[in-house]
Amino acid sequence: MHGRLKVKTTAEQAEEKRKHREKKLKLFQGAKAAAFKKITAKEYDREGLHITQEILTANSDYYTIWNYRKNTFLHYKSTKSTEELLESFQAELSFIQNCLKNNPKSYSCWNHRCFVLLTMPEPDWKKELQLCNLFLQYDERNFHCWDYRRFVVQHSAVLPGDEINFTHKLIENNFSNYSSWHHRSKLLPIQCPDLNDPNRIGEKMLLEELELVQNAFFTDPNDQSAWFYHRWLLGRGETKQSITCLHVSKPDSRLTCTLRKRVSLAQCSSMKVYVNGQQQNVTWTGVDDQKYQHACIASLLKSNSLWDTTRCQLSLHPR
Amino acid sequence: FERKKHIRFFTRILQILPSRYAILDTSRLTVAFFALSGLGVLDALDAIPDKDKQEIIEWIYTLQVVGNKAKSSAFNCVFNCRDIIYFSFCYTESMETTNNYDCSHIAMTYTGLASLLILGDDLRRVNKHACLEGIKALQLPDGSFKSSYDGSENDMRFIYCACCVCTMLDDFSAINQATATNFIMKSLCHDGAFGQGPGHESHGGSTYCACASLQLMGRLTTTLSPKQLKRLEYWCISRQRNGFNGRPHKDDDTCYSFWVGASLKILGIFDLVDFKENENFVLSTQDIIVGGFAKWPQINPDALHSYMGVCGLALMSLHSLQPVDPTLNISERARLHMQTLHEQWAVARKHKEAVSRVRTKS
Numbered sequence: 001m002h003g004r005l006k007v008k009t010t011a012e013q014a015e016e017k018r019k020h021r022e023k024k025l026k027l028f029q030g031a032k033a034a035a036f037k038k039i040t041a042k043e044y045d046r047e048g049l050h051i052t053q054e055i056l057t058a059n060s061d062y063y064t065i066w067n068y069r070k071n072t073f074l075h076y077k078s079t080k081s082t083e084e085l086l087e088s089f090q091a092e093l094s095f096i097q098n099c100l101k102n103n104p105k106s107y108s109c110w111n112h113r114c115f116v117l118l119t120m121p122e123p124d125w126k127k128e129l130q131l132c133n134l135f136l137q138y139d140e141r142n143f144h145c146w147d148y149r150r151f152v153v154q155h156s157a158v159l160p161g162d163e164i165n166f167t168h169k170l171i172e173n174n175f176s177n178y179s180s181w182h183h184r185s186k187l188l189p190i191q192c193p194d195l196n197d198p199n200r201i202g203e204k205m206l207l208e209e210l211e212l213v214q215n216a217f218f219t220d221p222n223d224q225s226a227w228f229y230h231r232w233l234l235g236r237g238e239t240k241q242s243i244t245c246l247h248v249s250k251p252d253s254r255l256t257c258t259l260r261k262r263v264s265l266a267q268c269s270s271m272k273v274y275v276n277g278q279q280q281n282v283t284w285t286g287v288d289d290q291k292y293q294h295a296c297i298a299s300l301l302k303s304n305s306l307w308d309t310t311r312c313q314l315s316l317h318p319r
Numbered sequence: 320f321e322r323k324k325h326i327r328f329f330t331r332i333l334q335i336l337p338s339r340y341a342i343l344d345t346s347r348l349t350v351a352f353f354a355l356s357g358l359g360v361l362d363a364l365d366a367i368p369d370k371d372k373q374e375i376i377e378w379i380y381t382l383q384v385v386g387n388k389a390k391s392s393a394f395n396c397v398f399n400c401r402d403i404i405y406f407s408f409c410y411t412e413s414m415e416t417t418n419n420y421d422c423s424h425i426a427m428t429y430t431g432l433a434s435l436l437i438l439g440d441d442l443r444r445v446n447k448h449a450c451l452e453g454i455k456a457l458q459l460p461d462g463s464f465k466s467s468y469d470g471s472e473n474d475m476r477f478i479y480c481a482c483c484v485c486t487m488l489d490d491f492s493a494i495n496q497a498t499a500t501n502f503i504m505k506s507l508c509h510d511g512a513f514g515q516g517p518g519h520e521s522h523g524g525s526t527y528c529a530c531a532s533l534q535l536m537g538r539l540t541t542t543l544s545p546k547q548l549k550r551l552e553y554w555c556i557s558r559q560r561n562g563f564n565g566r567p568h569k570d571d572d573t574c575y576s577f578w579v580g581a582s583l584k585i586l587g588i589f590d591l592v593d594f595k596e597n598e599n600f601v602l603s604t605q606d607i608i609v610g611g612f613a614k615w616p617q618i619n620p621d622a623l624h625s626y627m628g629v630c631g632l633a634l635m636s637l638h639s640l641q642p643v644d645p646t647l648n649i650s651e652r653a654r655l656h657m658q659t660l661h662e663q664w665a666v667a668r669k670h671k672e673a674v675s676r677v678r679t680k681s
Contacts, residue, residue, distance in 0.1 A: 006619055067469040111472040141569065143520045150518050178567050182520045185509035224557065224567040231550075232509040 024058070031055050035065060044072035053095060060099040063108045070115055082121050089120035097131065104135060110144045114151055125156030140170065141179050150186070160191040168212075175216040178225040185232060194236075201236045209233055255282070255298045262292035273298065320602065320638040324610030325629060326363045329354040332622055333367065333375065348382060351375065352430035353626035355437045359650040360633050360641045364437070376440050379431050383445065384423055425457055425466045429480040432487045437653045441660060442488075451493035454481050462498030463516065474515035475506060479528035482535040483647055489661040496536050503529045504542060510567075511550025523558055523565035526551070527578040530585045531646045539585070548586065555582050556591050562600030562631075572614045573604045573624045576631025581645035584634060594635045601628050 031054045038048040049072060052065045069092070076088055096113045103109060117123045132149040135142060153163055164187050167180040188209065194200030201209070210233055216226035240260070247256040255273065268284035282298035332354040355375070358364050367375075428450065435442055457464045457477070464477035478499050485491045505517040506529065512521035513529035530551075533539040543551065558564050563575035576597055583589040603616045604624070611620030612628030630648070633640035642651040 006617055063467065063471050064469065067471075070470065107472050141566070143515075143522065143566075147515070147519055176568050179520055182508060182510075186518055228510040228554070228567070 028055065028058055035068065039064075039068050044068075044075040048072060056095075056099060060103045060106050061108050063111075066108050066112045070112065073116070073119060077119065086121055089116055092116050100135070104138065104142055105144055107144070110148050113148065117152075117155070123155075125152055125158070128152045129156070129158065136170075140174070140177055143179065146179050146183060150183070160187045163187050164191055171212070171216070175219055176223050176225055178228075181225045181229045185229065188236075201233075206233065206236055253300045255300060256295060257298075258295040260294075262294055263296070264292055265296070268296050271296075273300075275300070320632070321605060321607055321610055322361060322363075322638065324607065325612075325625065326358065326361055326366050326610070328606075328610030328620065328625060329357045329361070329363075329622075330366050333371070346424075346426065348379070348427045348434070349430045350622045351379075352434045352437075353622040355434050356649055356653070357622075357626040357629050359437045359653055360629050360643055362639070362641050372438050376435060376438050379434055380444055382427070382431060423453055423467060425454065425464060425477050425480040425484070428454070429483045429487075432484060433647070433649050433653070436487065436657050436660075437649060439656060445488075447488050447490070450484065451488060451490055454484055455493040457481070458494055458499070460498070462495065462500070462502030464499075474519075475503070475513065475525040475528040475532075476515070478503065479532050482532040486535050486647060487657055489664060491536065496538070500533065500536065500538055500542055503533060507547070510554050511547065512554040520566070521554065523555075523563065523575045523578045523582075526555065527582045530582045531648075534585050534646050552583075552586050552588050555579055555586065556588065559592060559597065561596045562604075563597070570615065571600055573601055573612050573631065574614060574627035576601050577627040577634065577648075580631055580634045581643075581648070584645040589634065592635070594637075598632060598635065598637060601631050604628060 031051055034051045035048070035055055038044075038051065049069060052068055055062060055065050056069075073088065073092065076085060080088070093113070093116060096109055096116070099106065099109050100113075117125075117128065129149070129152055132145055132152065135145040136149075139145070152158070153160075164184060167177075167184045167187070170177050170180040171184075188201050188205060192202040192205035194202055210230075213226050213230045213233060217223060217230065220226075241263075242260045243257060244260055245256075245258045248254075249256070257271075265284060265286055268286075271284065273280040273282050280300060282300060284296040284298050286293045287295045287297065332350060355364075358366060364372075432442070432445065435445070453468075454464075456468060457466070458481070459465060459473055461473075462478075463473040463475075464481045465471045465473040466477050466480075481494055481499075485494055502516070503513065506513045506515065506519065506525070508514055508519075508521040510521055512526045514521050515525045519525070530539065533542055540548070557567070558575060558579045560571055562571035562573060563579040564571050565575045565578065580589065580592065580597070583592060601612065604613045604618070604620075605611075605628070606613065606620040609620065611622075611625035613620045614624045629640065630643050632638055633643045634645070636642065643649070644651055644654040647654055647657075
């Protein structure tokens with residue numbers, strides 16, 4: 001299913017191909033039967049690993065077989081010494097790498113590698129980053145590899161700044177590296193957040209990015225990467241805070257306020273509520289469990305005589 | 320457009336299915352679905368004799384795996400699947416004996432149910448409750464779904480499969496729509512389209528899965544703001560060069576004529592597509608000798624691209640192809656059959672309720 005070029009074959013070659021495929025089929029069926037015996041009997045041993053290795057070499061998308069290997073390693077974790085474990089896991093990493101060489105876009109392979117890294121003693125994250133560098137050299141748009149890289153960065157001590165530099169190198173080599181721009185878009189808010197809003201980027205960084213992306217589309221105006229990134233950057237700048245809507249519910253004694261820029265609940269607490277000139281003691285809550293919200297709700301005391309009046313004046317003083 | 324050759328291409332696939340020819344393919348049922356649905360869209364299901372249709376239905380039902388309900392709420396990871404409640408359509412091609420390690424796969428469940436609908440089956444033999452419980456067991460706390468109970472990656476593809484299964488069984492109670500929607504929204508990228516998960520690069524396939532899932536849950540316009548919808552529309556329509564690509568700066572690929580085309584249909588802007596360029600590209604990948612379509616010109620055709628090629632053309636109402644439902648990825652005719660079944664189930668439910676009310680009274 002993966003783009004095989006058409007090649008003319010003679011009848012003889014076709015027959016040879018058929019015989020070879022039949023033979024492969026028989027071997028594969030034999031290995032499968034043996035593997036499922038192991039799986040059913042819950043025998044997690046070297047033999048099982050050997051049999052499943054053969055199957056996965058033929059078809060590295062066979063997730064049931066990868067799961068058998070996963071269970072075997074989980075079993076090993078409770079039965080083997082740390083040294084033996086490390087050796088087994090290292091061998092597994094080599095095996096996965098070989099599978100990936102043949103099938104670099106296999107969901108199962110990359111997923112299993114994540115399992116190994118999370119389960120093995122002393123994972124070498126630096127080495128994994130190098131693996132990512134290697135596979136990105138083969139195909140800089142391999143999103144499986146990029147996703148794995150993000151997994152490695154998340155679990156290791158790699159700084160967002162280092163990753164931003166990495167993407168910078170790739171972009172300088174090739175402005176069309178869409179995947180690099182994407183990776184950058186995820187890192188910038190972490191590395192240089194706007195202190196008022198986590199979705200915004202600090203102004204200094206923003207201006208540097210604008211210059212970078214302008215270089216990109218001046219170099220090649222037809223490059224979509226730069227234009228999409230530029231559009232996104234324009235949305236990252238600072239906007240003025242303002243109240244977009246204030247709703248008062250007399251029966252519920254409740255104020256609901258929506259703001260142009262998101263705020264945290266801590267920031268909300270500095271918002272003052274005055275009713276008919278008198279400051280009210282209120283506690284703001286969010287609409288859901290997100291840390292930064294556009295909307296917040298406050299309850300007012302029911303016994304407040306304000307509710308007897310037909311006209312209320314409220315003014316909010318956000319920080 | 321080589322209609323007869325495409326019909327022959329798909330019927331040949333169905334003929335070799337039971338003979339375990341494609342042993343290296345662990346997703347036999349999805350291949351069957353491509354062939355069956357392909358024939359449906361070509362309006363050529365009659366190319367399969369009724370006897371064979373019945374055989375295929377029987378084969379699909381042999382793939383239904385039903386586990387026993389586990390009394391405790393703890394599901395062990397290392398287990399014999401017979402002890403676990405979860406089931407659905409299993410990918411194993413074993414027809415004689417039930418494999419002791421049969422594992423259901425969410426994509427097989429979706430394509431299995433879809434195939435039954437296409438063949439006109441009434442889903443009577445589907446254990447709907449167990450099926451939905453099985454889907455429920457695959458949802459993770461972050462809202463996404465894994466594909467199988469044993470463990471797998473979790474991403475947008477499987478949210479889509481879950482939404483399709485719920486739609487086909489007319490029951491969304493088994494899935495947590497709020498967390499699923501949350502996961503989808505977290506997967507929105509800087510360019511306005513969706514990746515496979517939070518942090519992942521936007522992609523035509525995952526964008527389709529996200530749009531279709533939101534649409535199936537009835538949440539597309541309530542979840543995405545008008546601004547977000549505009550940016551999504553812009554990204555999707557930008558995928559067209561001649562045919563469509565799945566990501567900027569990638570080559571056109573036949574299957575995206577469906578994945579992105581259907582997304583545009585769902586978003587309501589399919590009329591902005593350049594039909595002629597799209598058609599020309601898809602036809603350039605057609606194999607005029609054996610039938611079928613490939614991802615690129617001069618490549619061997621395969622089941623997936625053949626089906627997507629046909630659907631890509633069907634979205635444009637070309638070559639007398641049957642209309643395709645863009646959310647479920649089946650013909651409109653199959654979707655109408657599903658709707659009829661839902662109406663029948665609703666009537667049966669009402670009748671049951673009425674009867675039990677009478678019983679409790681007396």
